[in-house]
Amino acid sequence: MIRSWQNSSNEFVPFLEFPAELRRIVYTTNAVESLNARFPRAVRHRGHFPNEQAAMKILYLVATTKRKNRANLNGKTNGWKTILNTLTIHHRDRIADHIK
Secondary structure, eight states: OHHHHHHHHHHHHHHHTSOHHHHHHHHOOHHHHHHHHHHHHHHHHHOOOSSHHHHHHHHHHHHHOOOTTSSOTTOOOTTHHHHHHHHHHHOHHHHHHHHO
């Protein structure tokens, strides 16, 4: 156990420096698991698609549809500006291309 911690501490410790808002987003997989469950269901219900663009439209709609059973109906992440600023500070080289 100790050896495992020592081998992975360089990868884990930087996460402890992030503010609580960012850690909550980084540590959870609920949003990803939810999308992974909703995508196949949406595709299965529609059968086949005439082209790739039609399939991509369905997946986009599934990903952006407001869910009534969620506390945050607008689908936005609270504190996103703080999270984005923190990510930019810590990972400027990886984030810069995606902010535009």
